[in-house]
Amino acid sequence: MAKATTHLKASASLSTQLIHHPYVAPSSFDSVAIGVHKASTVIFPNVAAMRSRTWQDKSAYTYGLHGTPTTFTLEERLATVEGGRYCILVPSGLAAIALVDLALLQTGDHVLIPENAYGPGKDFACVELEKWGVQCEFFDAQHPADLATRITPKTRLVWLEAPGSVTLEFPDLPALTQVVAKANEGRAALGAGRSIITALDNTWGAGVAFNPFDLGVDVSMQALTKYPSGGGDVLMGSVITRSPELHHEMLMTHMRLGLAVGANDVELVLRGLPSMALRYAHQDATTRALVHWASARDEFDMVFHPASPNSPGHAAWKRDCSGAACLFSVVFKSQFTTAQVDAFCDALQLFQLGYSWAGPISLVVPYGQSAFKHRAWAYEGSVVRFAVGLEGAGDLQADIEQALMAIAV
Numbered sequence: 001m002a003k004a005t006t007h008l009k010a011s012a013s014l015s016t017q018l019i020h021h022p023y024v025a026p027s028s029f030d031s032v033a034i035g036v037h038k039a040s041t042v043i044f045p046n047v048a049a050m051r052s053r054t055w056q057d058k059s060a061y062t063y064g065l066h067g068t069p070t071t072f073t074l075e076e077r078l079a080t081v082e083g084g085r086y087c088i089l090v091p092s093g094l095a096a097i098a099l100v101d102l103a104l105l106q107t108g109d110h111v112l113i114p115e116n117a118y119g120p121g122k123d124f125a126c127v128e129l130e131k132w133g134v135q136c137e138f139f140d141a142q143h144p145a146d147l148a149t150r151i152t153p154k155t156r157l158v159w160l161e162a163p164g165s166v167t168l169e170f171p172d173l174p175a176l177t178q179v180v181a182k183a184n185e186g187r188a189a190l191g192a193g194r195s196i197i198t199a200l201d202n203t204w205g206a207g208v209a210f211n212p213f214d215l216g217v218d219v220s221m222q223a224l225t226k227y228p229s230g231g232g233d234v235l236m237g238s239v240i241t242r243s244p245e246l247h248h249e250m251l252m253t254h255m256r257l258g259l260a261v262g263a264n265d266v267e268l269v270l271r272g273l274p275s276m277a278l279r280y281a282h283q284d285a286t287t288r289a290l291v292h293w294a295s296a297r298d299e300f301d302m303v304f305h306p307a308s309p310n311s312p313g314h315a316a317w318k319r320d321c322s323g324a325a326c327l328f329s330v331v332f333k334s335q336f337t338t339a340q341v342d343a344f345c346d347a348l349q350l351f352q353l354g355y356s357w358a359g360p361i362s363l364v365v366p367y368g369q370s371a372f373k374h375r376a377w378a379y380e381g382s383v384v385r386f387a388v389g390l391e392g393a394g395d396l397q398a399d400i401e402q403a404l405m406a407i408a409v
């Protein structure tokens, strides 16, 4: 509790009176809604409390950056959703990726990233971290043997993402984490070096489709911007682990970087969480209906979606997941020029042009052809990714159909 304000003199200025106006947080007001506690400053009753309180184990409050009852509640709920023990909040999904990198890597280290991972996360490692002497390399996450051959004595962090960001290949996560576990056993036997940590971008699974820790990962990050928020109006990220040591390492870096989140945004994510599994299932069902329909269309060479039997990694998805989210991508036949595919995207009326996904509005992004040329890529045509919202499946199908008609030759 703060110091008493009864000492306030009647002659105090208006500003002083307003700032020190007596306020006691209500203790007898019960509601299921989580209170939105806002603070940069947290008041201490005396110097002894100021000196003795510690925020690192959430036993006390010291400064807004170090947590409030509102942020602690969201952290605890997210850790529960993902099957982890500790959670850190950051201002965006990309900030969550950067936090994991900055906390766990140092000069001379080597980091491995799937070549089909979220582009800005790859750029963070290969542009920003390279400046600090961290070596960044890509691997083919569909082939655990490729990961095994790329691990070096300097490898400290292996990123995973399920599925790939645009082309949605689903990796065999247990096989990949096993490769890392084997490399760590080898290191331990030699008494050589720090162990390799696996970090998963779990934005797609959101803790709904599978439990990342049961599949062997050490750290799971999410863009809360997508499913947990669900509104398309918040940017936030989380970093979750079961390891107290890893959590402590990342928490200290988080504090030193000053990566605060706003209480109103935290409130919106807390509000989105109870409906997340329902939204996930609904968008999943609509997406599967569209994928089924699109797979029979002549315009596409390929429809990528993990629940689709000919999509790469389908068997691993089927074994490990109970859902398939809201994304699918198509590769147009090569007879469609880039201009025609752009015209298709422009002709869509319900699918809006915009980045992100898992909000109420369906979105579309044309990725072209060149973005995939650097890897073994069997297709010549343009790639378009759809993010399915909460509209009716029939309406969305009719929208894609009319846009295809608009570019029919």
Ligand SMILES: Cc1ncc(COP(=O)(O)O)c(C=O)c1O
Pocket (backbone or CB within 6 Å): 092, 093, 094, 095, 118, 165, 201, 203, 204, 222, 223, 224, 225, 235, 236, 237, 355, 356, 357
């Ligand atoms: C798979 C994945 N990870 C991370 C991010 C980054 O999230 P944010 O936009 O909150 O930075 C995105 C955003 O699109 C994403 O799709």
